[in-house]
Amino acid sequence: MKVTRHYEFWPKRMPKVLDVPKTSLYDNLDVSARRYPEKTAIEYYGGSITYERLKLEVDFVAGFLQSQLKVKKNDRVLLLMQNSPQFIIAYYAILRANAIVVPMSPMNVTNELDFYINDCKANVAFVGQELYENIAPLQNTTFLKHVIIAAYSEYISPEFDLEIPAEVRASPANFSKSDLIYWREAISAGLAPGELIVNNHDLAILPYTSGTTGIPKGCVHTHESVNANTVGSAAWGSMTANTASLVTLPLFHVTGMQHSMNAPIFSGGTMVLLTRWNRELAAALIERFQCTHWVNIATMVIDFLANPNIKNYNVQSLSYVGGGGAPLPEALGEKMFQLLGVRYVEGYGLSETISQVHFNPPDRPKLQCLGIPSFNVDARIIDTETHQELGAGETGELVVNGPQVMEEYWERPEETKAAFLTIEGKRFFRTGDIAKYDEDGYFFLVDRIKRMINASGFKVWPTEVESIMFKHPAIRQTCVIGVSDSKRGETVKAFVILHEKERGKVTEQDIIEWTKNNMSSYKYPRIVQLVENLPMSASGKVLWRKLQEQEKERKGSKRQLLSDGISLVRKL
The missing domain is CATH 3.40.50.980 (Rossmann fold)
Known part of the structure; x- marks a missing residue:
């Protein structure tokens, strides 16, 4: 049954359903150009385009x-x-x-x-x-x-x-x-x-999945599916022709594409465009152009707030700051609120849904939360094996139905078939994400199905461990993976970047001891490695799978060296 308990917390004066335009994406630009011909559409390193x-x-x-x-x-x-x-x-x-x-x-x-x-x-x-x-x-x-x-x-x-x-x-x-x-x-x-x-039914965009679960697949989107989230983004963020959006997310990625390009163009707003992320320049441009909206990724907010010069800039014009891809640690959400007076608005979506299927209500967001189902979205939690629907507080796979869901995977009928199931006569997309919703109808990501760590038979979700570790005052960023262990089968390893002032003061063992006191015994990292940086995707996500692959290669090399050594001893 469709989850509706979140309607109690739906933004005031906001309709619960949005009609999707029957026109093309290009028509959005055409209309804005006729309405606001002399208005600046793009600000780009001093250059302006009407x-x-x-x-x-x-x-x-x-x-x-x-x-x-x-x-x-x-x-x-x-x-x-x-x-x-x-x-x-x-x-x-x-x-x-x-x-x-x-x-x-x-x-x-x-x-x-x-x-x-x-x-x-x-x-x-x-x-x-x-x-x-x-x-x-x-x-x-x-x-x-x-x-x-x-x-x-x-x-x-x-x-x-x-x-x-x-x-x-x-x-x-x-x-x-x-x-x-x-x-x-x-x-x-x-x-x-x-x-x-x-027209609205014709194909428009073919973004590819990242390939983290196999060969990349093209996600077939029509003008209608893209417009569903374009209009939804603009409405949820209260975008108008006087909105100025700081554009720092890559536009090839569906989040940047929708929230930082298509929605501002639909609204007739201004895009203040950066080719490369630079926290000093971002703050200066927010001040110069009085940016009102900034959709980003948590890693950018972490870096932005870590800037020791941030108080030298007037960034109070920001009225909507949010993003997705990774949860923002609670401590940093509070720090952002103290600086700007606005709460961080997290959302959730995929290439297959051309960005959001969930949003947090701007006036009542919950941190480290996917939010509530967006306009026209039916989101449910099902048992990963039986596909039986689950209730509040129960953990299972998140499945979604809505106008923004792709048509199919490009020329991959078998993968398309496996990605969808039918519930009550409706076609639902299987996200591959493990989630749950609370009594208010807010959804929370537990982790990717394939990211779960099995430590001595206990399920450990890296995202949960990371969220606790971010509360350590010395930790600037962390990524948790599972590594093989002779006793536990798998054990938990954390890669950690420290704040600059803490480097040389806080040790790996210090962090292990802290985590031991702040989470269940089966969850805390048995291994911590301090690093200078973490591998990142072009969209700013930490590439946890790359770390996992590197760890497997490293252990494989060690085993080979040990084997070679044993063989050499036998020959001698």
Whole structure:
């Protein structure tokens, strides 16, 4: 049965259901450009782009795609760029050309890009010039035929008085390949696009899963599924044409794409865009442009609040700060409240749901909580084996039904079939996340199904251990994994980054002793390793699986050395 107890805490004056537009994503830009032609759409290292100019350049690039590169309806077009005006222009130009956006992580290397290109059969790609060497070997050796190269510096201002990343400052490069197309070439051609023929049911975006549970899969999203969360984001965050959003999450990732680009454009607001995360610059830009909204990831908030200069900036304009991907530690949530007077609003979603299916109510958020089901979402907890529905306080797999859920995995019918189940005649997506909801109807993530540690038969959820460890005053960041153990089967290991002032003072054993006193005996880390940094994804998530793989390789190498040593002794 659908969980509705959270309606008691639903934001005041907010409808519980939102109608999803029957128009395309491009129409959102078209409407905002007609409503607010002279309003600034993008602020980018001193450069400003109005909505009128944004739409004009989108149309020119779309016209170039259609006229010169013969892009047609449902063609897949790769978008491999860091945050930049060109990313936004290319994204909407692909849609205006009736094609499908395939957003790529800038961290992808050649072998990974080879897979994506051949999987979605893309023959056109937009590429930031600093990333070109990764895709160059694939042009004309795969489906990829045309590459449009962009230099971010073409949109900055030489008078900008704050720090600019090296890849943003770099002048347009001239590559030796004659078949490359340069960004300005596409704009200056001034070609008008043909008729916009897509509707809400047509395909729009094909984001790929991270591949943490096997081969990456493309998530098929229509204009309607993307618009469901675009409109939902704007409504939940009370976005208007006078909203200024600090854009620090990568736009290729669904959270940044929806909350920091599509929702502001739908509302006619301003995007204050950063290509690279920089806590000092972020604070300065919040002050300069009076940013009202900042959707981020917990690691950014941790770094932002750790800035010793933060009190030198006026950041009180922020009225909505939130994010997802990882829970924000309670102590840091309190620190943020003391600084800004607003509570951190966590949410939850996946590539398969094009960002959120859960939000915390801005006026009554709970920390380390997924929140309550978003507009039109039916979320339930089921037993992982029997699929029987569970009640409040019971732990099981989170399944969701809503207009933002993808159609299918791209050309993977078996994986699609396994990812869905039917309850009461409705199609639910299986998230693969273990969760529960409380008496108020708020949902809480326990962990990924595949991340659970089995220590002497006890289930240990790394996220829970991490949330407790963040209460230690010396810990700046931590990541918990399971490692093999001869006695316990698996045991708990924590990688820890200390605050700078605590380095050299707090030892690994000190942390082990503290955790022993602050959590159950089967949960506390038996191993702690102090590190300078943790592997991160392009979207700012800690790559726990990479740490786990490195640990397995390390232990495998030790076993091999031991085996070689034993063999050598026997020979002697």
